[in-house]
Amino acid sequence: MRAAFTILILCLSAFYTYAAFVDLTFLSSTGRLGPGFFPRVIGVGLILACLVDLAMQLSRRSEPLPRSEYVGTVVFVGVATVIFVLAMGFIGGHAAMVAFMFVTLMVLNRDRWLQNLAIALLLPLAIYLMFDVWLNAAIPRGSLLEAWFA
């Protein structure tokens, strides 16, 4: 798995380095070091480091990854977070927060629906009071809510 991750970084580094060599100049029009100088150094360094790491992985047995019986939980929380961010743009931050908290808590903290409901309502309320009321910071209203007010 580590090799796959390193190969992914290697591919991205190759693309970055290609862009640094093709799109960016080494010297500026005034003859000073240009915008491509540093990225080229970084890009080449990244490719070399990835290659060395891959060679090291091939030459010796890498340590096995810690096994986990909670991969499903990680995937669930990740997917729930993606849906939460998507929902923020649609139903607005306030409703999305309540829904996200309630759904995740119902899965992670089973059979305690009253406790889950209380947290799902009180925590978003606290966040609303802190961000929206006290700090005057933005919480997304969502396209549905904006259409309603329009």
Next chain:
Amino acid sequence: MELFANLALGMSVVLTPTNLLLLLTGAMIGMIVGIIPGFGPSAGLAILLPITYGMDPVGAVMMLAAIYYAAMYGGTITSILLNTPGESATVASTFDGYPLAKQGRAGPALVMQAVASFVGGTIGVILITLLAPLFSQVARSFGPPEYFLFALMGLLLLVFMISEHRMLGAISALIGFALGTVGVDLETGMQRFTFGSAELIGGIDFIPIAIGLFGLGEVFYSFYVGIHRSQSGSIVQYQNERRFWPEARDFVDSRVAMIRGSFLGFIIGVLPGAGATIASLMSYTVEKSASKEPEKFGKGAMAGLVGPEAANNAASAGAMVPLLTLGIPGSAATAVLLAAFLLWGLRPGPLLMTQNPEFAWGLIASMYLGNVALLVLNIFAIPLFVQIVRLPYRLLAPAIVLICTIGTYSVHASMIETWLMLAAGVVGFFMKLLGFSPAATVLALVLGPLAEEALRQSLTISRGSFVIFIDRPVSLSIILATMAILLLTPLLRRFRAAD
């Protein structure tokens, strides 16, 4: 005399009801951040940075700094009561802290760790007060070559001393550098790696990356290792103990360890990249070697608890010196603090103390008061923190995800940055799982633009010759110092191996 006048100025800034409240809030939050296992000060600072946007800059930075050093206090409570360090820098506190608790001496251990943290933190701030103006004075003679070398030194030391796999640490740092090159090149005005996107012209913002890598990535990783299923039932019941307060012999036996740990920790803390974890582990080894009864270490020696405790608190104070006087962070947590400074238009560096004395001395003065507040909190609010230790992670984690997401969005009201944070969270999870170093990425992202600017300026001055880096005595000294520390790295890594 000028020193006292500066401190008085700082105190006048801190001693307002709002700033005192912010300081106490920061201390309280930092304690909680320290208590939550796997959730370090870098994550706490990154996640809470957005909530300080609407605040007065001085108060906000005081609060963030308090979160940073209070995390060291909080991390030890779980080390003693649960044998689980809340923070990596408090690992050494489990060696003797937990055995003390098991012997029915949890109360004295908790009080002594609070006193040691206070002594370490306060000695650290006294040393900052004395040394920061001198460092600023010296740093005024630094030019671009020295700044470039300092930035490089910080990253090299972080990669070589902290990262478990050096090559993966180097890759992580280079990724941070690469991310730092996205956006408009300030010298030529040319767009780099924007691929026509208007959102990328301003560059990749530090906040979503830091929140994603440290906050969300950490939550995913904690679920992966099953922290949400771990029981807090094994917590030592210190309330049933016969005696809560330490005895006079506890102070007598450990007073030298406390002072020694404080000075050692401060020196290690000033070194970029080394940090509080190495300071505490080194202090533990030093105390064990210096003790007349080394066989007691690991079985409940008070000196084995207080030395590392004083060291990690003094190290977190020491790490503020390069940040305040050079504007160069030596760790991921101080990189987040630097981002906070820049957010409010404050550029730390040699001129900070003369151009913004209210801010610089206000921050230093707040650290004196913060340590006093933490001493009191640590002793009298232990029952409260024990309740927080008992709070199940399965309830805490969704709340952290919520704050990460809303916090990121609230900075620039940007959905793109929110998605970026999410992507950084996934990458952060894999980095942590596979042995890469998210801390090196974040530090390089902050230092990258600074290092690039300094490198290009240096080479312009020297007309393209790299000799400029060895021609200047200060540059040469930095190179030699870095090489010396790197040669000592195997020794320092031995302390790390105890982790």
